[in-house]
Amino acid sequence: MDVQFFTAWIEEIARAVADGRDHLTRLDAAIGDADHGSNLDRGFTAVLAALAATPPETPGAVLTLTGTTLIRKVGGASGPLYGTAFRRMGAALGQGDADVTLAGLAAALDEALAGVRKLGGATEGDKTMVDALGPATRALAEAADKGMDAEEALDAARDAAEEGARATIPLQARKGRASYLGERSVGHEDPGAASTALMFRALRAVAGR
């Protein structure tokens, strides 16, 4: 997976966020402040502009620029959280321009997960993006260990993220804005877990090209 692959991933996320904007906002309207779709759309629109203005030359640089732009432009909690996730991935991939292996990607996602958990203080089961990011990261690491090819491995990661997001529906939120709602948060999919699943769908889609 080279710099073109990671650039294509981010572009695919931007496209999927634009398409899924209203769906994400509806999820957020149920248990949050109804801005998740529009915030992420604004953020990734800014990311596309930043990538076009100064095209990064390494996979790590693509992800770092993505993260930095999200932190500055999103305006909601997803800015610092996704911004930290992409920046930590970028730092983990380093400055080299070599192709990233599945194991390397899994290790970078593990760094992203650690960064998100540290910043937001959430653990799995709190009804947050961590409920999708945690299982997807583990699934990718296992797939890489078993020597699966990229498409199979990213299938597994996507499936784990989607399952993790669906599993937030019966949970009561313990972190984030939804936690102010207490039991009222039960019965709704967490918007952050849903957008994380979207990003793993985008990753799989790009690998299949």
Added chain:
Amino acid sequence: MTEPGALVGIVLISHSDALAREAVALAVQIAGADVRVAAAGGTDDGGLGTSVDKVSSAVEAVDQGAGVVLIPDLGSSVLTARLLEEPGSVVIADVPFVEGAIAAAVAAGMGATLQGVLDAAEDARTYRKL
């Protein structure tokens, strides 16, 4: 290097620009015009949310070298504040927004250290209204 007489700065971070500004006005009215309290509320385009650029400019504006206390309201304000934390110089007070802001501003105006301002803000948790 801390200059003699430098006061601890305070940044009030809210989802709402108006809420942050009015909380600053209230804190300054009580603590005195010399305190360095800045508002960082809302997104860059004035909507509800948080702007990391607004918060970092506010930190620069109030930093006299004695440290800065960040007081966020909730959600993305807290996460944005955490991105800008620098142990020993830029610290977060986990306190009620209005009461914490006033207590911190009063302590800062009296020349308290960074830890002193943080402690004063945290004391605000125990204030009773009745």
